[in-house]
Amino acid sequence: MAQGSNSLPAVLFVCLGNICRSPMAEGAFRAAAVKAGLEAQVDSVGTASYHIGEPPDPRAIRIARENGVDIGGLLGRQIARDDFYRATHIFALDKANLQGIRAHAPRDGTAQVALLNDAVEGLTGRGIDDPYYGDEADFRRVWEEINIAVDVLVRRFLEEGLSARFDRKD
Ligand code: 4NP
DSSP: OOOTTSSSOEEEEEESSSSSHHHHHHHHHHHHHHHHTOOOEEEEEESSSTTTTOOOOHHHHHHHHHTTOOOTTOOOOBOOTTHHHHOSEEEESSHHHHHHHHHHOOTTOOSEEEEGGGGSTTOTTOOOOOOTTSOHHHHHHHHHHHHHHHHHHHHHHHHHGGGOOOSOOO
């Protein structure tokens, strides 16, 4: 990921394992940005170390591929100190992930940290549930929820650039 100090959004999606939700979000955001003509950096990580170096869950790869997005080459990584300076915007997939991110955050980190669904009107404060112990239908629902949110992010970045803030005000 490029430095967060440049003029492009550098977006980091964060879930627990970095094999289901956040790689889907990375792929979905990258595809939506390309389609909309938004230039941005995008990456994903987990708060936990369980799946470092592993590709996404086969169910996540399949759902993404069905939607024309290839995430098969991504590899699991755990959030690191540098991420808080490289990213301009860090999005947690659920509230536990948000707590996990805050536990890793350096005091002077420069990235904005928000819950992904805080960007979506009517869904603020709502996490996107972990589909790992679920079935294909859960992965499909998660893909759809993620896509609703990333479409909002892309539109807001196009309209507001790096000054876009996504954290809820309540
Ligand atoms: P993710 O899903 O956080 O969306 O990548 C999970 C993947 C693995 C585990 C939990 C959640 N796990 O416990 O191994």
